Amino acid sequence: MSAPQYRRVAAFALAAGLGLSLAACSTKSDDDGTSADGKVTITVDCMPVGTEKELLANWNADVAAFEKANPDITIKSVSVGTQCNNPPDFTARLAGGTTTDVFYGYMTDLQQVLDSGQAMDITPYLTTDNIATWDDVDPALKGVFTDGGKVYGVPVKNYSMGLVYNKVLFSKAGLDPANPPKTWADVRTAAKKIAGADKNAAGYAEYSAGNTGGWHFTAEIYSQGGQVLSADGKKADFNNAQGKQVLQNLKDMRYGDNSMGSRQLLQWGDLLTNAAAGKVGMFVGAPDTTQAIVSQFKGKYDDWAVAPLPGQDGPAKATLGGGEGYFFKKGLTDAQVKAGLKWIAYQKLTVGKGQFDYPRAKPQNYPVGVPQPLLFTKDSATAKAEFELRKANANVDPSIYSLFEANQLPIKGEPANAQAIYAVLDSAMSGVLTNPNANIDQLLKTAEDKVNQLLTAGS
Amino acid sequence: MATMTAPGKTEQPARQVPAPRSGARRSRKIRDNLTGHAFLIGAVLCFAVFTWYPMIRGIVMSFQRTRRGVTTWVGWDNYTRILADPSFWPAWRNTAYFTLLALVIGYAVPFFVAILLNELRHAKGYLRILVYIPVMLPPASALFLFKFYAYDPSDAGLFNAILRALHLPTSQWMQSAEATMPAMVIASTWMNMGSAVLIYLASLQNIPGELYEAAELDGAGLWRRIWNVTIPQTRLILGLLAMMQIVATMQVFIEPLILANGAGTEDSATTVAYLIYQHGFFQNDLNGAAALGVIMLVALAAFSAVYLRLTTKND
Numbered sequence: 001m002s003a004p005q006y007r008r009v010a011a012f013a014l015a016a017g018l019g020l021s022l023a024a025c026s027t028k029s030d031d032d033g034t035s036a037d038g039k040v041t042i043t044v045d046c047m048p049v050g051t052e053k054e055l056l057a058n059w060n061a062d063v064a065a066f067e068k069a070n071p072d073i074t075i076k077s078v079s080v081g082t083q084c085n086n087p088p089d090f091t092a093r094l095a096g097g098t099t100t101d102v103f104y105g106y107m108t109d110l111q112q113v114l115d116s117g118q119a120m121d122i123t124p125y126l127t128t129d130n131i132a133t134w135d136d137v138d139p140a141l142k143g144v145f146t147d148g149g150k151v152y153g154v155p156v157k158n159y160s161m162g163l164v165y166n167k168v169l170f171s172k173a174g175l176d177p178a179n180p181p182k183t184w185a186d187v188r189t190a191a192k193k194i195a196g197a198d199k200n201a202a203g204y205a206e207y208s209a210g211n212t213g214g215w216h217f218t219a220e221i222y223s224q225g226g227q228v229l230s231a232d233g234k235k236a237d238f239n240n241a242q243g244k245q246v247l248q249n250l251k252d253m254r255y256g257d258n259s260m261g262s263r264q265l266l267q268w269g270d271l272l273t274n275a276a277a278g279k280v281g282m283f284v285g286a287p288d289t290t291q292a293i294v295s296q297f298k299g300k301y302d303d304w305a306v307a308p309l310p311g312q313d314g315p316a317k318a319t320l321g322g323g324e325g326y327f328f329k330k331g332l333t334d335a336q337v338k339a340g341l342k343w344i345a346y347q348k349l350t351v352g353k354g355q356f357d358y359p360r361a362k363p364q365n366y367p368v369g370v371p372q373p374l375l376f377t378k379d380s381a382t383a384k385a386e387f388e389l390r391k392a393n394a395n396v397d398p399s400i401y402s403l404f405e406a407n408q409l410p411i412k413g414e415p416a417n418a419q420a421i422y423a424v425l426d427s428a429m430s431g432v433l434t435n436p437n438a439n440i441d442q443l444l445k446t447a448e449d450k451v452n453q454l455l456t457a458g459s
Numbered sequence: 460m461a462t463m464t465a466p467g468k469t470e471q472p473a474r475q476v477p478a479p480r481s482g483a484r485r486s487r488k489i490r491d492n493l494t495g496h497a498f499l500i501g502a503v504l505c506f507a508v509f510t511w512y513p514m515i516r517g518i519v520m521s522f523q524r525t526r527r528g529v530t531t532w533v534g535w536d537n538y539t540r541i542l543a544d545p546s547f548w549p550a551w552r553n554t555a556y557f558t559l560l561a562l563v564i565g566y567a568v569p570f571f572v573a574i575l576l577n578e579l580r581h582a583k584g585y586l587r588i589l590v591y592i593p594v595m596l597p598p599a600s601a602l603f604l605f606k607f608y609a610y611d612p613s614d615a616g617l618f619n620a621i622l623r624a625l626h627l628p629t630s631q632w633m634q635s636a637e638a639t640m641p642a643m644v645i646a647s648t649w650m651n652m653g654s655a656v657l658i659y660l661a662s663l664q665n666i667p668g669e670l671y672e673a674a675e676l677d678g679a680g681l682w683r684r685i686w687n688v689t690i691p692q693t694r695l696i697l698g699l700l701a702m703m704q705i706v707a708t709m710q711v712f713i714e715p716l717i718l719a720n721g722a723g724t725e726d727s728a729t730t731v732a733y734l735i736y737q738h739g740f741f742q743n744d745l746n747g748a749a750a751l752g753v754i755m756l757v758a759l760a761a762f763s764a765v766y767l768r769l770t771t772k773n774d
Contacts, residue, residue: 115526435725
């Protein structure tokens with residue numbers, strides 16, 4: 001072949017190849033998830049990542065057992081990272097329409113999912129035929145995924161915040177691990193002692209980036225009896241005495257006592273990595289944080305305990321509650337929705353299976369005995385069965401959570417538009433944690449203006 | 460003096476080219492250029508799909524709003540809302556400050572490093588590789604190195620250890636509103652200067668040696684040689700890279716994202732590109748993000764047009 005001919009062939013091959021690949025990209029899928037032999041296929045996300053070996057093995061075992069019991073259903077699992085809903089990734093998947101058929105989201109995500117037009121109304125399918133334990137699921141949790149009388153998601157996990165503390169560091173600082181701080185003043189005293197006893201440890205650690213700072217500000221203002229938004233949800237309501245107290249407590253510990261360490265602008269993984277390394281005395285967190293410390297960040301379970309969230313002058317007025325669920329992508333067939341619900345029922349809402357397979361988890365490096373999630377209505381048959389199975393298989397000392405369980409606080413949900421508000425409040429949190437001269441009034445005023453502007457825009 | 464010719468005119472009368480009279484001539488012309496066109500298709504499609512379409516889509520989205528999966532036209536609403544965002548002007552201020560610092564540090568340093576390398580007689584290749592190595596590192600890895608080792612606010616941090624050894628005050632680096640931008644520029648310069656150094660080196664090597672010899676005979680010292688020979692001889696490259704650098708640094712994003720975990724302390728790291736990201740991906744406001752993107756596009760296009768006009772005039 002002569003050179004000009006060769007160039008011409010190469011050019012056409014290139015153009016044809018590119019054209020074909022673009023055509024392939026733009027081909028609209030007409031796959032309704034049902035194969036010729038009547039098998040239904042659904043894609044599901046939040047499969048554990050490869051580094052979470054035991055969790056991944058459990059997931060795969062669940063899929064195999066489920067498919068064996070339901071030979072007409074095929075589950076295609078997708079992993080979306082250790083944090084199943086990293087807000088930017090989640091937004092990108094929603095905007096690009098690339099979520100899985102059944103996709104994980106936070107309880108705070110309903111509005112965003114609805115705005116994206118990706119959610120399916122699954123109300124008619126939510127029966128005990130599809131989820132045997134559905135009637136026992138806490139109605140308050142169902143309500144979180146409900147809008148205008150229509151249900152768009154199934155709750156699969158919930159939590160409420162407490163004070164997570166390191167018993168080893170407590171002992172080292174001469175503090176009694178059985179008597180954790182009950183007020184923010186106690187937290188300050190304990191943090192000072194811990195930081196004094198171990199120069200490499202932060203007595204108390206706090207988030208201030210990646211939306212997690214705003215999330216914790218919300219929990220802490222709830223502990224003060226405050227709120228983030230007004231009752232009608234139309235205005236910011238944190239630029240007040242309670243909001244100031246939250247920031248003042250942190251500023252006092254960070255700069256008054258130097259008991260929070262020098263590394264700030266922490267996000268979820270940063271703080272838990274430090275905690276797992278034994279460098280954090282206390283932080284605000286849910287009981288399941290201890291699971292993350294052990295299973296994801298290789299910490300030691302015996303080092304930790306959870307107490308109720310402290311209040312300013314006594315017990316906290318309230319604590320923050322949140323959780324997770326699964327949404328269904330718009331356009332799924334009847335068979336796919338039913339298959340998805342069956343899978344969620346099996347893996348998330350059946351005692352003895354999936355996340356409640358305590359006998360399986362007991363010998364693994366995974367704590368059993370954590371008092372959350374509490375998905376089922378108290379005193380319902382499912383709740384009782386779950387409690388009994390958990391108790392029978394507990395592989396952690398129940399005293400770790402005894403204070404937390406014995407002092408249940410009123411639970412307040414997250415505000416509407418939570419992630420956007422948290423992003424704004426990160427700035428106020430980072431202000432008091434990185435600037436010794438931070439003006440708390442100014443920080444709150446700026447955050448208030450931003451949140452109000454954001455609420456106006458969203459209305 | 461060289462004879463100047465007005466653009467679009469020739470000294471000889473243009474040869475009369477008869478207009479194509481038939482379809483045969485046109486198809487012959489197309490056939491002749493078929494290979495060229497076929498090669499071009501790839502590039503054009505890539506630009507169309509990955510650059511022009513998203514740009515047009517972004518402009519369209521900036522006048523729309525999507526709620527409950529329903530998209531409506533909202534005129535200039537997104538723009539007025541973005542302009543009212545309390546972070547809007549701080550983001551532009553931060554971006555301008557970053558760009559200014561990048562010009563002072565990130566633009567001058569590679570030029571002088573290139574001059575230095577050009578003057579060296581030994582180990583030239585070795586040093587060029589050393590300078591270029593950071594470019595080969597993935598930006599995220601390089602920035603994490605800075606974040607965890609160089610900018611650690613404790614005394615264990617590399618830069619703080621150096622400052623302490625020199626009996627200078629240490630810094631909180633990314634946790635200090637004042638140090639955030641300079642720290643980001645230092646990291647960015649270290650990561651990116653390799654490419655600029657290579658371009659400057661290529662340009663420096665095109666300068667005829669006689670010019671330097673003549674300058675030396677006239678008694679010019681190093682600085683005079685740089686000022687009167689090197690800079691005038693490389694001004695086209697300097698001008699081009701200045702524009703490219705300004706346009707690139709105005710879009711600074713990965714530095715605040717990684718070094719400052721986003722907005723940094725009290726929004727001190729929020730740049731325009733990061734604000735776009737925040738609106739789009741954290742605030743469920745892709746339309747507002749699109750509006751801000753269009754504002755940025757217009758600002759950069761206007762800057763480029765003015766810059767090109769000024770530099771073309773001078774040349």
